[in-house]
Amino acid sequence: MSGTTALACHGYFEELSRVSTSNPASMASRRSPSQTAGVESGVRGWGENIFSRMDTAGTPSLFTKKGLQAAMMDWAMRDEHFKTQLFRFVDVLPSLTSAGEVSRHLKEYLGDEQVNLSAGLRTALKAATGASWLFGAGVKAQVTAMARQFMLGDDSKEIVATLRRLHDEDIAFTVDVLGETVVSETEADNYAARYLDLLSLLAGETSKWPQPCKSNVSSRGTIPQLNLSVKISALYSQIHPADPETAIEKTSSRLRPILRKAKELGAFINFDMESYALKDLTLHLFKTIFSEPEFASEPACGLAMQAYLKDSEADLKGVISWARLQRHHVTVRLVKGAYWDYETVIAQQKEWPIPVFGLKAETDANFEKLSVILLENADAVEAAFGTHNVRSIAHVLAQADRLGVNHRDFEFQMLYGMAEPIKSALLQLGCRLREYCPVGELLPGMAYLVRRLLENTSNEGFLANTFAKGASREQLLRDPNAMVAEQEPRHRTSPATNPMFRNEPPIDFTISAEREKILAAIRELRQQIGRKHPLVINNKYISTRDWLPSTNPANQNEIVGYAAQASIAEAEAALAAARAAQPDWARTPAGERSAILEKVASLMRRDKAALCALEILESGKNWTEADADVAEAIDFCNFYAAEMRKLGKPQRTQQVPGESNLQHWLPRGIGVIIAPWNFPLAILTGMSAAAIAAGNAVLIKPSDQTPVIASRLMDLFIEAGLPAGVANFVTGPGSTVGAHLVAHPKVDFVAFTGSKEVGLKIWETAGRTPPGQVGLKKMICEMGGKNSAIVDSDADLDEAVSGCIASAFGYQGHKCSELSRLIVLADNYDKFMERFIAAAASMRIGPAEMPGNVIGPVISREAQQRILKTIAIGRTEAKLAWQGQIPENPNACYVPPTIFTDVPPASRLFREEIFGPILSVTKAKDFDEALALANDSEFALTGGCYSRSPVNIERAKAELVCGNLYINRGITGAIVERQPFGGFKMSGGGTKAGGREYLQNFLLPRVITENCLRRGFAAAEE
């Protein structure tokens, strides 16, 4: 978050946009002054008209300020922290199974000392302490009542009664099905079934209605009474940005029965628009499926478009062109967009361009611009304007007047339970009005409620300004274009913590060109596969007698390359080269050393697709994991370079007159880098780059499993201009070459990432100081993990399920950070496990090169056999709850992803690192036991906790023993600088790769004190 202010929330129907200056033809913005003046006076006319009718209709119920509920809403508008706490409480509420739990959470959220409460609220809350049972029940009833204002519930009778009431008020409807995030194919099936059921239910009702709803009658005729809004994300659980084809196929197959039924019933199907990541997919699916002959003219259909997206104008024009071409008069529901916070945050986290406009007024302006486009194309598309903003509405009416569009030939849409006075005014004016009516259970509806509450309390929201803050009509009706011109552009990115470093963004695989690059790189790699990769000593390539093949684990017949196998003599030659090169390298200014690493980073960026292809084929990483490994390698180069630039400048230890005291950092000398295969580029690059940036010379000993990727790194070092001997590449057997180098008196430090067994052995070797060794041998040691996540009884299961799936099975569990022990609170256990196993069962397994596959092969035949053996042992220790289906391919090293439950703490399953796609689940009776179970391990690397209890979150932060703790998110995927990575106990020496202190491991501090007084004369500061 930037600073201490929350990102402003723009409500669902309440958003905005600057007219694109890149399109000079755009009429809404580039209208002539006289035209603007004419339209503006029309807007004001309609606006005043609507306002005067609203005055007689009164204030919407939410703003009447009676009772505790209204007091809370009022306070939420005044105090940002209270609002956060209140809405978080509302969010967790439905998951709380007892009044005592409700009371506890209420106290945790609102009893927090940081929460500023009005006197009345404070008193009410204190009372809760006394009679939690009573109070808890009361609060739940209050919030349920609040939710009922915005949702129709899940009782069929109530739903149809409400829709009938609307019908009687001349208000049309569209029904939306509220639901949890779809995390499995079972859930997608259920969702699709609910759409079908709902169609039947609603058709049964609407067919009874004597005449069409007035709002469904236009000058062209009658529109379907039955209108259903569907969400694409509900129809397929495994949507993968890199594999839109599969997503289209899967969603289509669940959509077709719905469309058929709609056709049969004469219903209207609308596609809702969700997050930006799904936008192109949704547009594509809409155009594809409604181009299918079966659906080319029926059912009636439409889709929503979000004016807050910078893409929206182009997308709208695309839809209009498509509709003209197809001669399909579809409806476009123009909204402003409801995920502004989310889109902004996610883009910033990924360092992607922010897809939404920064200013509320920009979105409002864009809404007006798109309104004009819709009205101008009324022949091709039907317009539905989804807004509660009187200015936006008045603008539509004024533009319709200007363009001669009949006011009955478009509709307005508003949310059920909101903005009643505006609805009343529009009906009085003879406009068509449709309400968006969510149905479903309270629990999954809570996200919807929170969004409504945010909208109603937003500082920038039209409703709050109108009904709660008493803004003047003049203000409320202002031209948003004028407001854009007045406002400072919003800071889209938060101020950088570190001006010298930015993370490499992940590839946005929703962009087809990016997908094409990877496919092309895989093809290209296959054409030059199977080469020999020699040693590198003094920047010279040295062949060896023996060569070890490195194979594709998804097809062991495919040899990715051969690695040279160094002898002791060659290792000694490499060491001699490093020793010869190091003094000059140490003298090279830190900035020059850093520049070479930055060059390596830019070469990796250039070669990103090729490196990803290698990762995919040699290490069996899927596309996303492959990209993440390359991006992390780039980050390591840039981050350590930036850090070394800082450390390269001596730091003053203390300000004292007459004496200069500066701390410098010296390189340690010669290091051996021993890297694993699981992050074949990133970890190798990280340890090497840190050592090299610090002015050391290194011997790089990569894993036998991924020498080809490693040799690419060495090539890039040379290409970037690293002087001969500074990095030397020594593939070969760890037991001989590795052991020889680690024990060598001429080696000053060892940077190791790998297993506990090897780590401890190297640590012990480093402890011995053989004759001829210059100093104490430094060891940087990262070992394994046996990581836990706790799922608390109030956890958000939508997040917990998908986060734990990704953490447990991502890259086949081949991560030291992987989730190995899942600890689920008893209260939540059955519910969570049902969804969790279903989600696991939905994962796609197969070769990593197929972009939709989440699970690929394990790294090697040996790993496969070892893990299978562990599974066999596991069957004797615990209950095998689920096991995945793997492709039948004798040449591939697949292991079925497996979930064990009832795993006892004493079992090997619970205690030993597996490093494969095996998850142990243990039930905990309470949070104390959960913490104890999580901490019952010899490792302390990563850990996680999904909870919505502030107290339990604080306990997890204080008590979970691990190097990297993640709250309410997955426990893998640490990002350089953001999540310095590493653990302790048997997980490592307490170093933090990608952290601010990491370079110190490769350096020695040196303090230089200079007396600046001469003859009693203190010169100016030296």
Place this chain on the structure above:
Amino acid sequence: MSGTTALACHGYFEELSRVSTSNPASMASRRSPSQTAGVESGVRGWGENIFSRMDTAGTPSLFTKKGLQAAMMDWAMRDEHFKTQLFRFVDVLPSLTSAGEVSRHLKEYLGDEQVNLSAGLRTALKAATGASWLFGAGVKAQVTAMARQFMLGDDSKEIVATLRRLHDEDIAFTVDVLGETVVSETEADNYAARYLDLLSLLAGETSKWPQPCKSNVSSRGTIPQLNLSVKISALYSQIHPADPETAIEKTSSRLRPILRKAKELGAFINFDMESYALKDLTLHLFKTIFSEPEFASEPACGLAMQAYLKDSEADLKGVISWARLQRHHVTVRLVKGAYWDYETVIAQQKEWPIPVFGLKAETDANFEKLSVILLENADAVEAAFGTHNVRSIAHVLAQADRLGVNHRDFEFQMLYGMAEPIKSALLQLGCRLREYCPVGELLPGMAYLVRRLLENTSNEGFLANTFAKGASREQLLRDPNAMVAEQEPRHRTSPATNPMFRNEPPIDFTISAEREKILAAIRELRQQIGRKHPLVINNKYISTRDWLPSTNPANQNEIVGYAAQASIAEAEAALAAARAAQPDWARTPAGERSAILEKVASLMRRDKAALCALEILESGKNWTEADADVAEAIDFCNFYAAEMRKLGKPQRTQQVPGESNLQHWLPRGIGVIIAPWNFPLAILTGMSAAAIAAGNAVLIKPSDQTPVIASRLMDLFIEAGLPAGVANFVTGPGSTVGAHLVAHPKVDFVAFTGSKEVGLKIWETAGRTPPGQVGLKKMICEMGGKNSAIVDSDADLDEAVSGCIASAFGYQGHKCSELSRLIVLADNYDKFMERFIAAAASMRIGPAEMPGNVIGPVISREAQQRILKTIAIGRTEAKLAWQGQIPENPNACYVPPTIFTDVPPASRLFREEIFGPILSVTKAKDFDEALALANDSEFALTGGCYSRSPVNIERAKAELVCGNLYINRGITGAIVERQPFGGFKMSGGGTKAGGREYLQNFLLPRVITENCLRRGFAAAEE
């Protein structure tokens, strides 16, 4: 230095002072407005009078701006950096033995790219590159000529000729003998002899003069023609602040022959005033010796007093009272003070109150105030006003008028070669004038020259303002009191680098009350000596079966105390206590933990004298060393407490919206602290305090040699409120108890300071990970040193001799930082060694409790025998150049301090750590060889270089391999935070005690990532 501006230089006769507001009776300041007005008009009158006479006299030669010399002075006034470089060049010049050397240094100082040169100077300097020989010689001649303006040289004939010339101009003289800093008793003898010779020489001359100089004739009669200024620091080389008695005795014994001769010749003896540290001693000596019957009435005498000192008013009144009492009409030479920079810097370095006024105008005002006091007491003391400031002079004359003092009854003093027009004006006005005439060689005179140059170029100096900058008479004659009122108080202390930490000041032993405290504490300690000091487990005192005595190494019959001897069982009990206590301690907020350590620091401050007494008796440290150890212990507590307060606040790793990423630090667990005896309090406290501050629990295992001091630390931990079990005190044999604990699987880290042999063994033990051990055992390891200092051919020998003596022999060489190998450039070798050995021979050796003793006993009989054996071996390897005389005391463990020369690099003397008062000296033919010799060691702890070659200083900084490098100062005495201490190679693991990163050794980093997005709503920053 504060910021980038140099401390302003106030010239010798050119200083200033605010009237003391604490003395309402003080007349100069609290004069009534009418009186002020009257005096001020008198001042202006006299001022205008003087100025008008000066106008006819012209500009002093230095400001005539002709030739290179004048161009340089002019440029120096414009560019601060150039001035520094120029004056440093002037400073080094006399030590340069060839024109090539002169040219090289000139280029190094003024060819520096940072030096901003005028075009003319740049050209001249470029020319120097071509013909260094010629140019070098030319420059030396130029500077010599410049020096000749201010000094009379060392040729007897020239001296007497100059004095005769002055006599003929009616100017009286006082002669000052320029000389090197007196670093040995030989040099003090020589200095005294020169005073005697000079008296004879001058008496021979003055006796020939036909009549007394007019300036020596007052209304009361004739003053001695022969006037000699003596410096107390020249008369004894071993002045020790804690032992003024010896200083009085030694200086007196060298003074008496001088006074006798003066008496015999009718000469006048003036005591010059030097640094503030010598001020009380000088005053005391003056009063003492001139109270001796022999000198109670003769010779005529006087002393200088410095108006820039805040003490000066009280001191002046003390002298006047004494003179009245003694009926001895002494002369007081009132000057402003010449060491403003030095006094300010030294006080700031030591965190002592700054003894001088901050503002130039304050000193000027104080000069006026003291002038009035002198004039008012003209009956008791004779006034001599030493100033070149027309305002100060005019003020004297105006006040004399007001008080009715005859203008012939006081004199003015000015420096030879300066302010000629003012002298001329005063003579015209009939005032008495004396010139201060330095005689002596160019080399030792260079400091004097630099001071004069600084005075002439000072921004605040009267002369520069008058003659070079053309200030108006109005400005020049302004009342300094008015200027003080207008000016902002000067910042006396530089802005703190670390607002949370200040170093503990050393005791100022010049204050007699401070000396008394130590003496009393030693007496008190002796009354309770010989007690038993039990173990401490869980804050309970536990006695053991065996007790080991700890004796005074200066008298082994004196048992300072008995240390309990833990068994393995007791060690296990202590470990169990630590393990039980640690979790709660870890949870205690960092601020509370820090507060306890800050309390320990304040208790140590309270008990400082008692702790010093223990150090003196148990470890044989002299007073200064004892105090330094206690102060460092206080610093460690406060510094680590402050650092932990910082680390206690989690640090954001990266600013990213929607996610909070914070790095926390966790304690490591249980540590064993193994400390040496040589800094029995500081090192033990440092390692313990760091571990404890970080939230660990510790087992403290002090050295067998100093358990009593260690047990005092444990007492203070308990008194300060450290919870039971957090620190446990386990004295006992290292070979059993120590080894057991180090290898123990329940021990998480070991902090060790001691020998290389033990360190390597512990390092190896820590490398092994026994079953049951939680993590990799962390080892913080500080070992020995074999430290070198290089004395370059252009080194300032005054500084090099005393710095190397202190570094080699301080605390009997019992410091890991001690100077063990002195490498002297051949060019300088003979000269340096002569002074160096003489200085060594002047050191006082004996029991540490006698404050004047610099060298005490070594720590134990065993150490004595070992070191004596090393000396015996050394005799076979090298040349024994000098050996000290030790007291004959069979109960004491003295080792004679010893200097070997011609020490070959292959010898054991050169290679092995001795840890005693033995210094090896090796001659190097050039700087390359010196660096190679210094780096030829398995250790890399401290190092030093004395050089005035900017290039060689940079080379030393870049190439000398050591953890702490000291340029142009001693190589011991690192101060917490200022000089983070520790080395590498076989000196340690690269940790820095007292440095910003030190606490990290006792902590584990932990990163907590929290997803702050809920339902797409990003809350305000968590």
